[in-house]
Amino acid sequence: MTTPNDIKPALESDTVLVLAATGKTGRRVTALLGRAARPASRSSSTRFDWNDADTWEPALAGTTAVYVVPPDNPALLPEFVALAVKSGVTRLVLLSMRGAPDDDPFEAAIKESGVEWTILRPTWFMQNFDEDMFAAPVQHGELAVPAGQGIHPFIDVLDIAEVAVVALTQPGHAGQTYELSGSESLSFAEMLARIVTVTGDPILYTDVAADEFAASMRELGYPDEIADLVTMLLVRIRTGEEAHLSDGVQRVLGREPRTFDDYLGSSRFV
Structure with missing residues (x-):
């Protein structure tokens, strides 16, 4: 069984950008990652605002993975993803939702990024x-x-956060869409x-x-x-x-x- 505690000693500090870090999933992902997390939101020390593209590049600088809680406007995500990849990000984990259609624009932006991706559908x-x-x-x-x-x-939500941390930090989850319940x-x-x-x-x-x-x-x-x-x-x-019921938690954890x-x-x- 792989747990988030298995991976923290191997992570460098401040390498995983966690969006919506004050939200229900984001703050738990941040806590589980510990020093490896760079929590970002409109009120965090690392400021991130979907509606202010000037905040994106500083938040991404030096990170290699991103926990993506998508914006309300799907048109913003492809631009952010392109910048993330250009900045050196090699892994993206998206918080989606159960029942998302196959042509969901948020999921499409992640899947078309050209880097490792994982979709979570809780x-x-x-x-x-x-x-x-x-x-x-x-x-x-x-x-x-x-x-x-x-x-x-x-x-x-803690189950979602634990799955996200494993997908962000461990091999074997690229190209996977996990249905979580x-x-x-x-x-x-x-x-x-x-x-x-x-x-x-x-x-x-x-x-x-x-x-x-x-x-x-x-x-x-x-x-x-x-x-x-x-x-x-x-x-x-x-x-x-x-x-x-879905079996994503069992498959990952x-x-x-x-x-x-x-x-x-x-x-x-x-």
Whole structure:
């Protein structure tokens, strides 16, 4: 079994550029890489902003691998990839998503880079319940999404980060697309019930219409394309298209993914 701890002693300092380093996956990738990481974001000491191309080259200087959390605008990624390769980067690992089409422009930019690449396609993140999209509704006692009683194998972000670090630093993962999921498919009602057993605070799950949910996201300030994408992905859970398990974590790490209960034990709910 290959783990991130196996590779850190062999890495030079500051050689892996980690984009979105303050995000859910980026900060965990950074922590696992240790001194080998160069964390970059709009608020990091190494500044990186997709909308400011002047920040790209300084962030890339001297690095040999990049953990790529893509921009909202797919047109920016080919330009960045070309600059990364010109700067000496020889390996790219992209955070994509389950269900990405074969002609996905983000994945195409990575695959056409001319250097070693790996694509990660994870399911929904367990950490959405305490760090992101679902956190505020859960805290206020009601989560309303258009997922019905559909089930989905949410994944612990730490599993994604560990897979990413191995792909960034070890041989044998070039040209691979890894479908990543958790170890069990659960409904939103089941996951919220497990959260309640930890917190003791009641949480109501409400199934809402897709258009109502999309409108609520827009009211919260999400762009139309994000609101529509998130709504579509939740409806896919409702219809049963997202229930299947994937084996990417097992293939890369040689172990089963963390369970939802494992996540709860280390979450902000405890």
